[in-house]
Amino acid sequence: MPNRYDVADVLDGFLEMDEAAFVDFLKKNFPFRYGVGIGDDTSVVKTAGSFQLITKDILIEDVHFRLEDFTLEELALKSLAVNLSDIAAMGGVPQYFYLGLGFPRRLSMDKTVDFLQGMAKGCKQWNVDLAGGDLSASPMMFISITVIGEAQKPIYRHGAQTGDLIGITGITGESAIGLKLLLEEGIKTGYFVEKHKNVNPDLQKGPVLAHYVNSMIDLSDGLSIDLNRILTASGKGARVDYESIPATPQIKEICKTKGWSEYDCVLAGGEDYVLLFTLSKENEQKMRIEHPGMEYYIIGEIDDNPGQLRVESSGKTIHTPSLGYDHFKK
Amino acid sequence: MPNRYDVADVLDGFLEMDEAAFVDFLKKNFPFRYGVGIGDDTSVVKTAGSFQLITKDILIEDVHFRLEDFTLEELALKSLAVNLSDIAAMGGVPQYFYLGLGFPRRLSMDKTVDFLQGMAKGCKQWNVDLAGGDLSASPMMFISITVIGEAQKPIYRHGAQTGDLIGITGITGESAIGLKLLLEEGIKTGYFVEKHKNVNPDLQKGPVLAHYVNSMIDLSDGLSIDLNRILTASGKGARVDYESIPATPQIKEICKTKGWSEYDCVLAGGEDYVLLFTLSKENEQKMRIEHPGMEYYIIGEIDDNPGQLRVESSGKTIHTPSLGYDHFKK
Numbered sequence: 114m115p116n117r118y119d120v121a122d123v124l125d126g127f128l129e130m131d132e133a134a135f136v137d138f139l140k141k142n143f144p145f146r147y148g149v150g151i152g153d154d155t156s157v158v159k160t161a162g163s164f165q166l167i168t169k170d171i172l173i174e175d176v177h178f179r180l181e182d183f184t185l186e187e188l189a190l191k192s193l194a195v196n197l198s199d200i201a202a203m204g205g206v207p208q209y210f211y212l213g214l215g216f217p218r219r220l221s222m223d224k225t226v227d228f229l230q231g232m233a234k235g236c237k238q239w240n241v242d243l244a245g246g247d248l249s250a251s252p253m254m255f256i257s258i259t260v261i262g263e264a265q266k267p268i269y270r271h272g273a274q275t276g277d278l279i280g281i282t283g284i285t286g287e288s289a290i291g292l293k294l295l296l297e298e299g300i301k302t303g304y305f306v307e308k309h310k311n312v313n314p315d316l317q318k319g320p321v322l323a324h325y326v327n328s329m330i331d332l333s334d335g336l337s338i339d340l341n342r343i344l345t346a347s348g349k350g351a352r353v354d355y356e357s358i359p360a361t362p363q364i365k366e367i368c369k370t371k372g373w374s375e376y377d378c379v380l381a382g383g384e385d386y387v388l389l390f391t392l393s394k395e396n397e398q399k400m401r402i403e404h405p406g407m408e409y410y411i412i413g414e415i416d417d418n419p420g421q422l423r424v425e426s427s428g429k430t431i432h433t434p435s436l437g438y439d440h441f442k443k
Numbered sequence: 444m445p446n447r448y449d450v451a452d453v454l455d456g457f458l459e460m461d462e463a464a465f466v467d468f469l470k471k472n473f474p475f476r477y478g479v480g481i482g483d484d485t486s487v488v489k490t491a492g493s494f495q496l497i498t499k500d501i502l503i504e505d506v507h508f509r510l511e512d513f514t515l516e517e518l519a520l521k522s523l524a525v526n527l528s529d530i531a532a533m534g535g536v537p538q539y540f541y542l543g544l545g546f547p548r549r550l551s552m553d554k555t556v557d558f559l560q561g562m563a564k565g566c567k568q569w570n571v572d573l574a575g576g577d578l579s580a581s582p583m584m585f586i587s588i589t590v591i592g593e594a595q596k597p598i599y600r601h602g603a604q605t606g607d608l609i610g611i612t613g614i615t616g617e618s619a620i621g622l623k624l625l626l627e628e629g630i631k632t633g634y635f636v637e638k639h640k641n642v643n644p645d646l647q648k649g650p651v652l653a654h655y656v657n658s659m660i661d662l663s664d665g666l667s668i669d670l671n672r673i674l675t676a677s678g679k680g681a682r683v684d685y686e687s688i689p690a691t692p693q694i695k696e697i698c699k700t701k702g703w704s705e706y707d708c709v710l711a712g713g714e715d716y717v718l719l720f721t722l723s724k725e726n727e728q729k730m731r732i733e734h735p736g737m738e739y740y741i742i743g744e745i746d747d748n749p750g751q752l753r754v755e756s757s758g759k760t761i762h763t764p765s766l767g768y769d770h771f772k773k
Contacts, residue, residue, distance in 0.1 A: 143573040161491035169541040211499040213587040243473040257587035
């Protein structure tokens, strides 16, 4: 989950390298003997008959969320959802999770119960179990979740092939617009704000897509930055056709009204938690026939220009002020 | 790991129930379909041929540690060690772990590297791999570790039998004395302070003991409170002979000099990270023969008085001011 709030203040210059370099540094210093470790949405360890997926994400008060914007139940659900999304992005099914909770004493006991009720609701809604964890009083709230899942065939970021079509399972930009409304205008309700607060991980589509796709990631930091992660991992480039991205009339309208860059919201907004994938044209046809009702959008194609992402609108390349959020650099 | 620093300020009244009630509340609200979930040192899930153990512990700046007392390398090693100890306490072998790190921007980049170097050292020393995780800038430092391990035969807290001998694998009280020296006298070095800062999880003994013992736990919150956890889980009582507990002359001396209660340090100190176990007299003889060099001390016996822990010295029952630290009640 991207840092959203204290970004300028807290993160600028925090690490003197970008995320890719940091991941390389970690991979070099921490070899993993059990399977695939650092560098994808989850780690992957072969077990008898399948693969075990594990992912861990932390959410910190005033870095990833503000307590004033969420009920404790909403916060519990969102914390769980963003972690489950990582399992879906590997083509897996989440099974259970561990909760590390730092809880400020300034919040009342009721709030702890609200939070745990949110977790219980999430368990039911997404068919996962809480398996353990640790609770401590803490000066500020943080939530650290480790999810265990399973996949028959894990899908990595590094599998994109030249000629692959690029697909997304839903609409991008709505969460970013909701966040802008929250932060810039103090608006606490409405369609976009709800989209920002209530994350629906694509748990059904992940394992279905796994049968057809060559690479996959969930959109947490923005379409362009997350697509770039696939390109970097796969040593490929891509052309994206902006008109193919499902920006709704509502998105276009609010951006126009508020004077916000629509490109920025849609391409670089972040926290969309839809899946982005690449697959061959043959498999796309096959999937369309075998799963006729499944919502997804083909937005571009993988090519052979390593590291180059070209977004075109009406034949012209778009330059956006920001191409998505990097945790380490502003 | 027990909260040590802001205890009075942060924790008093934090939850309006004690830990046992809270664990019961969680167990009731979060059923676990994959094996044994909340309530022991780790969760346990059956896999092909063995059992997977998973544990998660969080350490928070100014709650569990003060940055002024540790180098970042020491802190990394201790954070990892206390989590590995939980795997040993189940009779398992740790394999790999996930690191969630909230890192304050006020610390320099060098400190992040120091911390990661400590982790790399721990990986080597304890033969475990870093498999993934999440790093974020944070107003205060916290460390959230999830360890994955394996056991052929997991040992739970609930297996103690009437007539079992009670054993511990090492000395208790030294870490608590070190902490008192740190907090009350600002003493930063020396034998006891080192004992507090450098935790050596009993990774060798855990899997060996698993062949003989009926119940096991690691001593994190103090001998008496952790033994009480075994008694509660097993529905048993115990008699402990204080003279059998290996309090060294150095412990006795420093307690006398400083005017500290030796009983309190030895019985309720906390952060000893030695293993406490119960086993039948026959198995104890067998273990003594089959592992002649292994250090451990028999300190008492399990009896049939549910929930009653009696510590005797020279035939008299000891009453200590505190019988160990409870995370939830002062």
